[in-house]
Every structure is written in C-alpha cells, then in structure tokens.
Amino acid sequence: MAKKVAIITAGGSGTRMGATTPKQFLLLNNKPLLWYTLKAFFEAFDDISITLVLPSDYISQGKMLVADMGKESSVTLIAGGQTRFHSVKNGIDLLDKESIVFVHDGVRCLVTPNLIRACYEQAKRLGSAIPAVSATDSIRIADVHSGHSAIDRNLVKIVQTPQTFKSELLIRAFNMPYQESFTDEATVVEYSGEKTFLIDGDYDNLKITRPVDLLVAESILQKRNQY
Template sequence: MTKKIAIITAGGSGTRMGGAMPKQFLLLKDKPILWYTINAFFDAFDDISIILVLPSDFIRQGEILVSEMGKEDSVTIIEGGATRFHSVKNGVNLLNKDSIVFVHDGVRCLITPALIRACYEQTVLMGSAIPAVSAIDSIRILDDHSNHTAINRSRIKIIQTPQTFKGELLIKSFNMPYQEIFTDEATVVEYSGEKIYLIEGDYDNLKITRPVDLILAESILQKRKIY
C-alpha cells in the first residue's frame, strides 16, 4: 500500500512578523498557526505520516504541540537546514520510494483537506500536483536596466503548496547538489528532467508572512466556522 507522507517545513525564524517567536508558533484564535496546518492533513487522511521540520531551538516546542494533539505516533520532528532545499532534503532522506509525498509550508495554515486530497489524486495519476492560482494584479517585468514592460497576467501562475510528488521523484531529484535557482520543490524536480503538473490552487491558501495576514486568516477561519 502506498504511504502518504507530508513534509511540513516550518524551519524559518519569521523575522518579518517583527517578534522573537517564529511565526509558525504565533497564536491564531488561541491555537498555534502550526496546529491548523497539521490538523488539515490529518483531516484529509487519517493514515498520513508527517515529517515536521523545525528550527533547532524550537524542536521542544514542536514536541509539546504534537503531544497536545495526541499525534506523537504519526509525527516525526527533525531539524531544518540552511535553506529550504536542505530542510526538505532532511525530510526526503527519511522517505521510501513507494509513497506520495506532500511538501507544505507550515505557515500556510488555511490549506483545506479538499485541496490536499485533490493533490493526492492527481499525483497518483500523473506523478505530481503543484497548486497554482492565476495572478489578479497587473504585472510588469524589469530588465537589467530597470526598464519595465507590461505582460499578460492571464499567463502568470502563483505557486502554492502542498507541492505533491511520487516519492521516487523526490528521492531522485534531491540527490542533486543545491543550486540557488531551487526556490521550491517543483523547480528541483523539473531541473532533474521530470515534467511537473499544475493543479488549481486556492486563493485562501495564503502564506502567513506579515501581521495583517493573521487578521485575514482569522476572518477566513471565522467564515469556515473553525475555532
């Protein structure tokens, strides 16, 4: 039976939030942001295993959170690396080939079980599923001389997570040396020679990066009646 594994990357310090506490542990309606992220994956699949990537100084805090959720047997906590690539690679090193693997930003706490399941189903059929939404703002691109040109925003896709792959693709791809162009997992897999496939994302699947995002996230949770 194919295993379902989520690598949840929460290894950042969250300096843009303006506090000492990493943003993944900030409270949103009395629960840490990370609680909602983890809970969504268990709501999607009760047989999923999670690899939680945390800063070394906050591993104990992660252990307490997982214990309070009663998920100690299903969550493995590991230390993050110097970059996103290295953090994810630490998780990939624990995988086996016969798996479907979700790689998700820990602070995308509004991810829905429905999108998680859609990513799984497409990956089973096509090998990958990368959530993406269309740009809604006007877009301009700069050249090396600061000249700018308007481009057709209908052709621009904004990439989200969970970026989902067959385990064998991630294992093969993350054996490559790190390069600066590796900004996400799709870039790594594509660079290895594999085709990646997009799937319709969710505009509410935002990444908490600024204080105002917490206010928006609370409003979305209120709308969903999640407390």
C-alpha cells in the same frame, strides 16, 4: 492505496513578522499556526505520516504541540537545514518506501483537506501536483536595461503548497547538488529532467508572512466556522 507522507517545513525564523517567536508558533484564535496546518493533513487522511521540520531550538515546543494533539505516533520532528532545499532533503532522507509525498509550508495554515486530497489523486495519476492560482493584479517584468514592461497576467500563476510528488521523483531530484535557483520543489524536480503538473490552488491558502496576514487568516477562519 499509496502511502502518504507530508514534509511540513517550518524551519524559518519569520523575521518579517517583527515578532520574537517564529511565525509558525504565533497564535491564531488561541492556537499556533502549525496546529491548523497539522489538523488539515490529519483531516484529509487519517493514515498519513508527517515529518515536521523545525528550528533546532523549537523541537521541544513542537513535541508539546504534537502531544497536545495526541499525534505523537504519526509525527516525526527533525531540525531544518541551511536552506529550504536542505530542510526538505532532511525529510526526504527519511523515506523508506514508495509513497506520495506532500511538501507544505507550515505557515500556510488555511490549506483545506479537499486541496490536499486533490493533490494526492493527481500525483498518483501524473506524478506531481503543484497548486497554483492565477494572478489578479497587473503584472510587470523589471529589466535592468529596458526598465519594465507589462505582461499578460493570465499567463502568470502564483504557486502554492502542498507541492505533491511520487516519492521516486523527489528522491532522485534531491540527490542533485543544491543551486540557488531551487526556489521550491517543482524547480528541483524540473531541473532533474521531469515535467511537473499544476493543479488549481485556493486563494485562501495564503502564506502567513506579514502581520496583516494574521488578520486576513482570522477573518477566513471566522467565515468557515459560520457554515
């Protein structure tokens, strides 16, 4: 079996949450969001190695969280970079052998072990697995010249994480200079000339961005705990 590495990006400040604490450390049912994220990856694979990217001022808090989980030997903590690209590159630079690499938003705390395992299996076969769900709202494209126009929402995919790749694809792609158009790992890999492949995502795999998202996440956790 291929080696498994997860680069969990949690280097942001989360200003849209309106809190002084970075959102990855906000509590959900009395546990930090990051706790749920890490737990999902360890439940998916007990032999996974995780690189956790945090703001430099919160490395010590991250170490305490990892210690409380008893996972010090499986988690490496590093400081984030200027952009998501640079934060992920900091993690990629630590790769020492061929592996399957998951790049995941730390505040997508409702990711399931099943989705993680599905991404792993597809990446082994095809080289990549990009979770995505179909848009459910009506979609319009804004144009500075013509105003806006409707498009077929069935053609629109909402991309999630963990974006999963064979390590050689990521290493080669992230050796390129940074560009503002690099909004996620898939765009970087595609710019390097490689094709990427989508996989069915999960509508519950939401990214905690606004205060209301915490309420939604709490409701989802309650429903899961009923079964």
